[in-house]
Amino acid sequence: xxxxxxxxxxxxxxxxxxxxxxxxxxxxxxxxxxxxxxxxxxxxxxxxxxxxxxxxxxxxxxxxxxxxxxxxxxxxxxxxxxxxxxxxxxxxxxxxxxxxxxxxxxxxxxxxxxxxxxxxxxxxxxxxxxxxxxxxxxxxxxxxxxxxxxxxxxxxxxxxxxxxxxxxxxxxxxxxxxxxxxxxxxxxxxxxxxxxxxxxxxxxxxxxxxxxxxxxxxxxxxxxxxxxxxxxxxxxxxxxxxxxxxxxxxxxxxxxxxxxxxxxxxxxxxxxxxxxxxxxxxxxxxxxxxxxxxxxxxxxxxxxxxxxxxxxxxxxxxxxxxxxxxxxxxxxxxxxxxxxxxxxxxxxxxxxxxxxxxxxxxxxxxxxxxxxxxxxxxxxxxxxxxxxxxxxxxxxxxxxxxxxxxxxxxxxxxxxxxxxxxxxxxxxxxxxxxxxxxxxxxxxxxxxxxxxxxxxxxxxxxxxxxxxxxxxxxxxxxxxxxxxxxxxxxxxxxxxxxxxxxxxxxxxxxxxxxxxxxxxxxxxxxxxxxxxxxxxxxxxxxxxxxxxxxxxxxxxxxxxxxxxxxxxxxxxxxxxxxxxxx
Amino acid sequence: xxxxxxxxxxxxxxxxxxxxxxxxxxxxxxxxxxxxxxxxxxxxxxxxxxxxxxxxxxxxxxxxxxxxxxxxxxxxxxxxxxxxxxxxxxxxxxxxxxxxxxxxxxxxxxxxxxxxxxxxxxxxxxxxxxxxxxxxxxxxxxxxxxxxxxxxxxxxxxxxxxxxxxxxxxxxxxxxxxxxxxxxxxxxxxxxxxxxxxxxxxxxxxxxxxxxxxxxxxxxxxxxxxxxxxxxxxxxxxxxxxxxxxxxxxxxxxxxxxxxxxxxxxxxxxxxxxxxxxxxxxxxxxxxxxxxxxxxxxxxx
Numbered sequence: 001x002x003x004x005x006x007x008x009x010x011x012x013x014x015x016x017x018x019x020x021x022x023x024x025x026x027x028x029x030x031x032x033x034x035x036x037x038x039x040x041x042x043x044x045x046x047x048x049x050x051x052x053x054x055x056x057x058x059x060x061x062x063x064x065x066x067x068x069x070x071x072x073x074x075x076x077x078x079x080x081x082x083x084x085x086x087x088x089x090x091x092x093x094x095x096x097x098x099x100x101x102x103x104x105x106x107x108x109x110x111x112x113x114x115x116x117x118x119x120x121x122x123x124x125x126x127x128x129x130x131x132x133x134x135x136x137x138x139x140x141x142x143x144x145x146x147x148x149x150x151x152x153x154x155x156x157x158x159x160x161x162x163x164x165x166x167x168x169x170x171x172x173x174x175x176x177x178x179x180x181x182x183x184x185x186x187x188x189x190x191x192x193x194x195x196x197x198x199x200x201x202x203x204x205x206x207x208x209x210x211x212x213x214x215x216x217x218x219x220x221x222x223x224x225x226x227x228x229x230x231x232x233x234x235x236x237x238x239x240x241x242x243x244x245x246x247x248x249x250x251x252x253x254x255x256x257x258x259x260x261x262x263x264x265x266x267x268x269x270x271x272x273x274x275x276x277x278x279x280x281x282x283x284x285x286x287x288x289x290x291x292x293x294x295x296x297x298x299x300x301x302x303x304x305x306x307x308x309x310x311x312x313x314x315x316x317x318x319x320x321x322x323x324x325x326x327x328x329x330x331x332x333x334x335x336x337x338x339x340x341x342x343x344x345x346x347x348x349x350x351x352x353x354x355x356x357x358x359x360x361x362x363x364x365x366x367x368x369x370x371x372x373x374x375x376x377x378x379x380x381x382x383x384x385x386x387x388x389x390x391x392x393x394x395x396x397x398x399x400x401x402x403x404x405x406x407x408x409x410x411x412x413x414x415x416x417x418x419x420x421x422x423x424x425x426x427x428x429x430x431x432x433x434x435x436x437x438x439x440x441x442x443x444x445x446x447x448x449x450x451x452x453x454x455x456x457x458x459x460x461x462x463x464x465x466x467x468x469x470x471x472x473x474x475x476x477x478x479x480x481x482x483x484x485x486x487x488x489x490x491x492x493x494x495x496x497x498x499x500x501x502x503x504x505x506x507x508x509x510x511x512x513x514x515x516x517x518x519x520x521x522x523x524x525x526x527x528x529x530x531x532x533x534x535x536x537x538x539x540x541x542x543x544x545x546x547x548x549x550x551x552x553x554x555x556x557x558x559x560x561x562x563x564x565x566x567x568x569x570x571x572x573x574x575x576x577x578x579x580x581x582x
Numbered sequence: 583x584x585x586x587x588x589x590x591x592x593x594x595x596x597x598x599x600x601x602x603x604x605x606x607x608x609x610x611x612x613x614x615x616x617x618x619x620x621x622x623x624x625x626x627x628x629x630x631x632x633x634x635x636x637x638x639x640x641x642x643x644x645x646x647x648x649x650x651x652x653x654x655x656x657x658x659x660x661x662x663x664x665x666x667x668x669x670x671x672x673x674x675x676x677x678x679x680x681x682x683x684x685x686x687x688x689x690x691x692x693x694x695x696x697x698x699x700x701x702x703x704x705x706x707x708x709x710x711x712x713x714x715x716x717x718x719x720x721x722x723x724x725x726x727x728x729x730x731x732x733x734x735x736x737x738x739x740x741x742x743x744x745x746x747x748x749x750x751x752x753x754x755x756x757x758x759x760x761x762x763x764x765x766x767x768x769x770x771x772x773x774x775x776x777x778x779x780x781x782x783x784x785x786x787x788x789x790x791x792x793x794x795x796x797x798x799x800x801x802x803x804x805x806x807x808x809x810x811x812x813x814x815x816x817x818x819x820x821x822x823x824x825x826x827x828x829x830x831x832x833x834x835x836x837x838x839x840x841x842x843x844x845x846x847x848x849x850x851x852x853x854x855x856x857x858x859x860x861x862x863x864x865x866x867x868x869x870x871x872x873x874x875x876x877x878x879x880x881x882x883x
Contacts, residue, residue, distance in 0.1 A: 009847075011847045011848070011850060011851040012847060014850075014851075014854070015778065015781065015847060015850065018774075018778060019589065019591065019778065019782065020589050021589065021590050022589070022590060023590035023593050023594075090727045090745070091727065092726040092727045093719045093720075093726055093727075093769070093770070094720070094726060095719070095720040095770070095772045097772075097774070101590075102590040102772075102775075104770055107726075116747055117747070119747075119749065120747045120748060120749050123749040123750045124749075124750060124751075244600070244603045244604060244607055245603040245606060245607045245633075247633060247634075247635070247636045248636070249635055249636035249637065253635060253636075255635075257603055257632070257633075258603075259596060259599070259600045259751075286634070286635070287631065287634065288630060288631040288634040289631075298593065298596050298597075299592070299596050300595070300596040300597075300599035300600050300603070300631075300632070302634070313607050337747050349756070351752050351754065352752075354604075354607070406750065407750070407751075410749070410750045410752065411752065412749060412750075412752045412754065414754055414756055416756075419754070419756035419757065419758065420746060420754075421746045421747050421748075421754045424747070424749045
């Protein structure tokens with residue numbers, strides 16, 4: 001029973017529990033006057049994260065814009081300049097904890113020109129809280145914030161619909177905002193989305209559930225923050241160990257110090273050092289607190305090898321059966337953070353994991369119009385703009401696509417003249433590089449692979465991506481789509497009358513996981529099935545066809561469906577399986 | 583599937599160790615500012631862990647105003663040496679020879695001479711290009727926006743509007759000659775995290791943190807130590823009070839708090855009950871609204 005705990009004094013019990021407490025990092029974004037500072041002030045205040053003397057100083061402040069006894073927004077408005085302007089101008093970090101979790105908030109400004117700060121706050125966050133003012137509804141900025149959260153790979157997004165007190169706690173207002181954004185989320189990759197109606201000023205649904213919105217059955221914001229899974233739903237399991245520092249106190253010890261970027265490293269593991277390609281076996285995983293049986297990400301440890309192979313800072317240890325990409329050429333999404341625009345073909349310094357290499361941006365593939373999410377013509381890339389670019393580095397990088405592994409898919413660009421950080425990049429894809437492929441093939445030949453084929457490998461084999469098509473009320477069209485895709489050299493499989501609609505989402509998800517294109521032909525109105533299919537297959541892989549948008553003629557309709565798949569980039573995977581546009 | 587490490591202290595430790603190693607790898611001459619307090623004790627342990635089984639590859643620097651508590655100085659002379667760390671002590675001898683002290687100059691001017699100037703001089707004398715400090719973002723409002731790598735110009739000054747963006751754990755370490763950075767490996771730690779870590783790791787701290795009968799004068803809400811003989815106000819008389827220090831500094835500028843907490847669990851318990859920020863008893867922070875921010879711009883840590 002709880003015998004051991006019961007014998008401890010309350011404080012010792014608290015310490016025991018606190019020791020094992022989890023940590024959730026989240027970022028907050030909102031437009032000016034969405035009440036973000038008030039919301040954070042409220043979270044800190046209601047969870048008793050505010051010191052009494054700080055509270056007293058806020059109470060004494062001559063400024064109070066809240067119309068309430070204390071202006072909670074003043075708790076977080078830090079620097080003098082912004083207190084005078086009433087706008088937050090830089091990323092501020094706040095801390096509070098509840099019995100369940102410790103929280104680190106990256107409070108980022110929502111002011112139009114501060115995309116770079118938002119990206120900064122989002123880069124380390126497990127969750128994003130996006131504020132929407134219930135009175136003004138979904139603004140271009142709300143979409144922008146959600147897009148950046150998705151671009152930076154934040155696993156969960158929570159939309160806090162604030163100022164519900166000013167719209168009479170109306171369910172219609174909340175539902176309107178929710179429906180509008182759900183459609184938007186469907187176009188992004190966010191898989192864990194929660195909508196919460198609240199009033200930061202009065203505390204409704206912030207810490208405790210509000211009695212003034214009985215129609216809302218979900219959790220309060222804090223309840224949600226305490227229970228939402230912290231990391232990505234599918235953590236990247238392949239081991240990456242960028243070497244930071246070589247520890248060599250005497251001739252008998254040579255250890256490679258670093259932070260495990262992903263996966264697990266154990267004594268006895270066969271490892272390969274990149275870029276040399278030399279292999280060895282892990283002798284021990286050393287820490288001050290004793291040798292470890294295994295080290296998982298993100299522990300900081302020191303790895304000793306059986307053989308004296310030459311390894312130094314900037315190298316990476318990996319398992320030979322699960323190599324990263326290695327290339328001097330790749331494509332990336334780049335957020336530009338400096339007043340000086342990007343110059344193509346100019347030499348910059350690129351910092352990636354523990355190495356720094358000279359690099360140039362050779363082309364802007366396209367800019368992202370952050371309001372429409374459409375592709376804008378590629379011209380210059382300026383402060384707070386985002387573009388997909390091609391990058392060339394002087395030495396090869398060892399990387400994974402950012403969406404799979406933040407730690408090995410991210411980089412910053414530094415100006416070698418001014419030393420300023422100019423941009424933040426997220427690697428999307430590698431571009432063909434014959435030399436690279438030879439190295440890769442040579443390295444791959446060394447070891448028998450033991451991992452199951454990845455979706456990317458399957459896509460590379462089949463030449464197209466796995467996907468599901470959801471088509472209602474047009475069974476004839478569904479058949480023609482299967483035929484048409486087959487003729488286009490795509491492996492498609494029709495699921496129609498032969499599959500009970502109750503289990504159609506599950507069956508479709510199996511078809512998709514095997515790398516094929518599932519065509520789900522189903523009667524209209526199966527909303528619950530559709531929701532489940534979205535959950536199982538993912539928004540990005542499930543293509544829902546609006547039957548009313550199709551031509552009446554069946555053949556033309558089938559063509560139209562194939563065109564939609566092609567336009568989403570699903571039908572062309574490229575030689576290594578990463579050809580699809582995000 | 584592998585077990586995911588989620589304990590927040592483990593995460594903080596891993597992050598701090600990563601920072602120590604990055605700096606040691608990328609800078610020519612790092613130094614650790616050693617203030618003798620609990621945060622310094624934690625930093626020291628993290629630095630040991632970062633380079634184990636090797637020695638800490640940079641020296642420690644203590645800026646000695648000569649108005650510190652005797653117990654702090656004894657601890658300083660014992661603990662770093664006991665773990666094999668190299669300690670440098672620097673004083674502004676010129677100002678001290680001219681009898682600079684807080685009683686004559688007032689706290690602001692005294693601090694400017696004995697702390698800020700002494701620190702800038704010592705860093706320039708190194709010359710050190712990176713200096714670790716124990717500041718935490720939760721400590722004080724103006725620190726909430728501080729980067730882990732905080733850039734200082736050739737005069738050691740900080741410009742809050744012109745900081746480099748800091749993403750993921752990719753730190754930009756590029757400097758021009760004469761420029762330097764302050765590095766804050768404990769940025770994401772809270773006071774509670776620090777105490778819990780000290781407790782778990784059994785890290786030695788200065789006994790002043792633990793409650794004992796101490797000779798003080800009671801001045802309003804403040805308990806001021808009589809070490810270094812501060813001038814007393816009319817009617818003030820030193821007396822013995824059960825108290826402890828929540829943060830350590832110079833005797834005159836660091837108030838004690840009434841407390842019975844003589845063990846770490848009791849200190850943590852007290853923290854949970856008294857929701858007061860630890861810098862409250864620092865005279866210096868209250869000189870002027872936003873005073874810490876002004877000092878930081880000038881180069882104070």
